[in-house]
Amino acid sequence: MRVYNFSAGPAMLPIDALNVAQSELTDWQSSGMSVLEVSHRSKGFVACAAETEALLRQVMNIPEGYRVLFLQGGATGQFDAIPLNLTAPGAKVDFFKTGQWSTKAIKAAQAQQLDVTVVADRAESNYTDTPAADGFTIDSDAAYVHYTPNETIGGVEFSYIPQTGEVPLVADMSSTILSRPIDVSRYGLIYAGAQKNMGPSGLCVVIVREDLLGHARPGTPSIWNYQAMAEADSMLNTPPTFGIYLLGLILKWVKDLGGLSAMAERNQAKASALYGYLDASDYYRNPVAIDSRSWMNVPFLQANADLDKAFVEQATAAGLTNLGGHRSVGGMRASIYNAMPLEGVQALIDFMTDFETRNG
Amino acid sequence: MRVYNFSAGPAMLPIDALNVAQSELTDWQSSGMSVLEVSHRSKGFVACAAETEALLRQVMNIPEGYRVLFLQGGATGQFDAIPLNLTAPGAKVDFFKTGQWSTKAIKAAQAQQLDVTVVADRAESNYTDTPAADGFTIDSDAAYVHYTPNETIGGVEFSYIPQTGEVPLVADMSSTILSRPIDVSRYGLIYAGAQKNMGPSGLCVVIVREDLLGHARPGTPSIWNYQAMAEADSMLNTPPTFGIYLLGLILKWVKDLGGLSAMAERNQAKASALYGYLDASDYYRNPVAIDSRSWMNVPFLQANADLDKAFVEQATAAGLTNLGGHRSVGGMRASIYNAMPLEGVQALIDFMTDFETRNG
Numbered sequence: 001m002r003v004y005n006f007s008a009g010p011a012m013l014p015i016d017a018l019n020v021a022q023s024e025l026t027d028w029q030s031s032g033m034s035v036l037e038v039s040h041r042s043k044g045f046v047a048c049a050a051e052t053e054a055l056l057r058q059v060m061n062i063p064e065g066y067r068v069l070f071l072q073g074g075a076t077g078q079f080d081a082i083p084l085n086l087t088a089p090g091a092k093v094d095f096f097k098t099g100q101w102s103t104k105a106i107k108a109a110q111a112q113q114l115d116v117t118v119v120a121d122r123a124e125s126n127y128t129d130t131p132a133a134d135g136f137t138i139d140s141d142a143a144y145v146h147y148t149p150n151e152t153i154g155g156v157e158f159s160y161i162p163q164t165g166e167v168p169l170v171a172d173m174s175s176t177i178l179s180r181p182i183d184v185s186r187y188g189l190i191y192a193g194a195q196k197n198m199g200p201s202g203l204c205v206v207i208v209r210e211d212l213l214g215h216a217r218p219g220t221p222s223i224w225n226y227q228a229m230a231e232a233d234s235m236l237n238t239p240p241t242f243g244i245y246l247l248g249l250i251l252k253w254v255k256d257l258g259g260l261s262a263m264a265e266r267n268q269a270k271a272s273a274l275y276g277y278l279d280a281s282d283y284y285r286n287p288v289a290i291d292s293r294s295w296m297n298v299p300f301l302q303a304n305a306d307l308d309k310a311f312v313e314q315a316t317a318a319g320l321t322n323l324g325g326h327r328s329v330g331g332m333r334a335s336i337y338n339a340m341p342l343e344g345v346q347a348l349i350d351f352m353t354d355f356e357t358r359n360g
Numbered sequence: 361m362r363v364y365n366f367s368a369g370p371a372m373l374p375i376d377a378l379n380v381a382q383s384e385l386t387d388w389q390s391s392g393m394s395v396l397e398v399s400h401r402s403k404g405f406v407a408c409a410a411e412t413e414a415l416l417r418q419v420m421n422i423p424e425g426y427r428v429l430f431l432q433g434g435a436t437g438q439f440d441a442i443p444l445n446l447t448a449p450g451a452k453v454d455f456f457k458t459g460q461w462s463t464k465a466i467k468a469a470q471a472q473q474l475d476v477t478v479v480a481d482r483a484e485s486n487y488t489d490t491p492a493a494d495g496f497t498i499d500s501d502a503a504y505v506h507y508t509p510n511e512t513i514g515g516v517e518f519s520y521i522p523q524t525g526e527v528p529l530v531a532d533m534s535s536t537i538l539s540r541p542i543d544v545s546r547y548g549l550i551y552a553g554a555q556k557n558m559g560p561s562g563l564c565v566v567i568v569r570e571d572l573l574g575h576a577r578p579g580t581p582s583i584w585n586y587q588a589m590a591e592a593d594s595m596l597n598t599p600p601t602f603g604i605y606l607l608g609l610i611l612k613w614v615k616d617l618g619g620l621s622a623m624a625e626r627n628q629a630k631a632s633a634l635y636g637y638l639d640a641s642d643y644y645r646n647p648v649a650i651d652s653r654s655w656m657n658v659p660f661l662q663a664n665a666d667l668d669k670a671f672v673e674q675a676t677a678a679g680l681t682n683l684g685g686h687r688s689v690g691g692m693r694a695s696i697y698n699a700m701p702l703e704g705v706q707a708l709i710d711f712m713t714d715f716e717t718r719n720g
Contacts, residue, residue, distance in 0.1 A: 003392035007399045010601055018386045018394055025382040026375065032363035032679065034378055036560045036606070039367045039682060072432040072562060073583050076597035080581035111579050195598055200396045202432060202562040202600030219471050221440035221581070223433050237436035238555055240562030241370055242602060246396075319392065322399060 004344035007322035008152055008297060008335040009175070010195040015339075017249035035245045040238050045245075049234070052248035059251050059259055060177075062184050062207060069206040069226060070234040070244050075101075075174045075193040078204060079108035081224035082146075082170060082189065085216045089113035091143040096162070097121040098130055099151030100328065101172060109146070117142070127151065129289035133160045144168045144188060150175040150294050152196075153326045155286070155333065157294035161186050168212060175296045177205070178254060178338060180264035188212055194243055196296070197338045199250055203243030254338070263338055270336045270345045271295040277349045283356045301331040307359055308332065318351050320344075364704035367682035368512055368657060368695040369535070370555040375699075377609035395605045400598050409594070409601075412608035419611050419619055420537075422544050422567060429566040429586060430594040430604050435461075435534045435553040438564060439468035441584035442506075442530060442549065445576045449473035451503040456522070457481040458490055459511030460688065461532060469506070477502070487511065489649035493520045504528045504548060510535040510654050512556075513686045515646070515693065517654035521546050528572060535656045537565070538614060538698060540624035548572055554603055556656070557698045559610055563603030614698070623698055630696045630705045631655040637709045643716045661691040667719055668692065678711050680704075 005012040028035040029044055038045050053068050062068065071077070087093065092115045095106045099122075109116050117139060120131035138145055145164045150157045152175045161183065162169060168188025176182070177190070178197040184190065189208045195201035206226065213227040222228055222236055229236050254263055275293060278286045283303050286293065302311060308331060312324045325331040336345055365372040388395040389404055398405050413428050422428065433441070447453065452475045455466045459482075469476050477499060480491035498505055505524045510517045512535045521543065522529065528548025536542070537550070538557040544550065549568045555561035566586065573587045582588055582596055589596050614623060635653060638646045643663050646653065662671060668691060672684045685691040696705055 001392050002386070005393050005397055007397065007402070009598065010397055010399060012397050013394065015386065018396070022382055022385040025385060026362070026378050031681075032361050033365050033681065034373065036378070037365055037367065037370055037372050039370060040561065042367070042682065072434065072437070072600075073581070074432065074597045077432070077581060077583045080579075080583075108582065113579065193598060195601075200600075200602050201400065201598040202603060219440075219473065221433070221437060222468065223437045223440075237434045238369065238553060238561040240432075240560075240600065241555075242560050243562060321391075321393065322402065 001319070003319040003321045004340065004347055005321050006334045006336065006340070006348070008326070008333060009193070010201050011335055011337045012339040013199065014250060014253040017246065017253050020249050021246060036242055038241070040235055040241050045241060048248060049239070049244050052244050052251065055248060055251040055255065056205070059254055060182060060184060065210050066184060067208050067210060067213065067226070067230045069208065069229050070239050071204045071206055071229065072202065072223060072240055074201070074204050075172050075191055076104070077224065078172070078191040078206065079105045080112060081220070082191070083109050083112035083114050084220040084224065085226045086168075086189070086212055087114060087143045087215075088217065090115060092117065092139060092141055094119045094138055094142040094145040094167070096131065096136070096147035097123070098148060099127040099154040099156055101151055101153065102146070102148040105146055105148065105172060119145070125289070127154045127156060128287050129292040130156060130158045133162070136162070138164045138167055140165060140167060142167050144170045146170045146172075148172045150296055152297050152335075153329060155288050155294045155297040155299040156292050157296070159291055168209065175294070178260065178263065179267050179296060181260040194247060199246040200243050202240045203247060205247075266342070267295045267336070267338065270340065270342050271298070273342065273345050273349065274298050274334065274336065277352070281356070283360045284352060296337055297333060297335045299325055299329055299331055299333045304359065305331065310359070311355055314355065315348075315351055320348055320351055361679070363679040363681045364700065364707055365681050366694045366696065366700070366708070368686070368693060369553070370561050371695055371697045372699040373559065374610060374613040377606065377613050380609050381606060396602055398601070400595055400601050405601060408608060409599070409604050412604050412611065415608060415611040415615065416565070419614055420542060420544060420567075425570050426544060427568050427570060427573065427586070427590045429568065429589050430599050431564045431566055431589065432562065432583060432600055434561070434564050435532050435551055436464070437584065438532075438551040438566065439465045440472060441580070442551070443469050443472035443474050444580040444584065445586045446528075446549070446572055447474060447503045447575075448577065450475060452477065452499060452501055454479045454498055454502040454505040454527070456491065456496070456507035457483070458508060459487045459514040459516055461511055461513065462506070462508040465506055465508065465532060479505070485649070487514045487516060488647050489652040490516060490518045493522070496522070498524045498527055500525060500527060502527050504530045506530045506532075508532045510656055512657050512695075513689060515648050515654040515657040515659040516652050517656070519651055528569065535654070538620065538623065539627050539656060541620040554607060559606040560603050562600045563607060565607075626702070627655045627696070627698065630700065630702050631658070633702065633705050633709065634658050634694065634696065637712070641716070643720045644712060656697055657693060657695045659685055659689055659691055659693045664719065665691065670719070671715055674715065675708075675711055680708055680711055
């Protein structure tokens, strides 16, 4: 029996894609081999990787002039790789600080000797909101501007794309990518760990504007050198083949469901249902400002926090798993990525109602 | 129908492990979730990673005083990560140059500002042998000595562990690990991409002596900082969970077959059969010095090189796949990693005999 899995990542994946992966795990494309066993340089896998990239370009409507890279090391790896590729030591960069992930990105940029200006720090709200769209000033001399459109831990999401003029905008879209249409042309660089909406952990996707290639510092690790990786079609070294394959299956699922517009409708419906329930409740609440609420990660608190453990345990028993809040936040968190159906959110709401009735 | 897959990596995996992975791909441990969908911080997965490490320690007989790290970025990533973790810029290091992989490691070390001395360069043999065990001098001031016990492309393998005195020995064991018992205590650091004997690409295992931790340069990417990763049990960021899981399954298979001693017997028998056949043949030959031949990768040439394409095509049709030689070497190459049974090597020999009869 499949459960409704509310994990923040690695997260629930579309069962249709998992079923395909399962059915062909020991015999891929009638090759007598698993996709796990084929050389990344074999015709079959090269075609698979090319198809995955083509599907990503199609589904995300990625314009000409952008390169797609399949890398390793996760978004955390990119916290270091982006400074190394885009800047010289001492360069000025602007960062939004809206929670734990953007804070980690800032620390890594500083460790790579960047002169970081925090253009907006939402400490005053305890990171429960985003800055106003006109509430910050970008330095036109900055090498780039970095933000985290969705803070997975806080459940805080930008409802707008920051205006940065001519300064390239860099976004950690780990918890945003594929959740809705994204105007890629507004970005200099988008990066995302796969383990939310794209597939298994261990694959990191980078979408980078071509003019940002070719500026890597000496000593930039070759596996993260965007120019070198672009020239090698992401196969300068052995890529995470299973992740690329599974991303392809998941992109087919997205496409079959109607693409990112359909995905946005689906995700908005789920989020509306859950936030609507929380806002109408006297027992549960979500701490995030209404205009900054995440479609993907919904933290919530109950009036009696002593019952958090019981809530999570009973939910698990009811087939609603991984609802514990992040250890730094407490309470509960429902991550409702693409693969979570509306029925899962409704089941959660039903459980919450029942739990409140029994304990509230 | 399963084929005999002679790919150099990603390579053939034990069907027993693949069958387990397939059977539980949509429902792991009766959780109602795939192992691909569970948080790396969940109880289930933390236990899985701990069990994988414990099995690796048991199977490899890793002594106390060594840490096991599950990283990303492959062995190529470690070409950069090792200098960053073990040395300051300008440090002296000694390298063996025995083929393409050690050459790449040297270039990366130089890019990380190391003062590289090549203590043995087998260019004179066109990289078809290893240096004599007393044919080199280690600088006692070197920060470490690096070698590649098995050069996957050339099919060249050290039959001994180089004596380096007090200088830590660092080894790229991507094509060696798990193939036989290894005296880990002789090494300062062992690293290996998983996609030969350990599992899927995207996982890199590092086994490092504890005194080598804690010396990372400022700016070392956090996902490669050995000390930080050791403290975080390899979960400073989201690890490649599926790779760790599959490595666990493969280690169980190794253990069930009798461990690394049994694996060595199996591998030696396969290599002996194939080299014996090649040496007895007037039509085929292996170009590597007898004392330097790899158990894992067996390149071979036929008298009429014009027939190489036909050989590979007909072999593929006969269920013997991925026998094309590396593009830099030509000819053929049979990679016979742990998962390849003796029957596969015998089938190859039978095919070679038949091919010679028809064409020789």
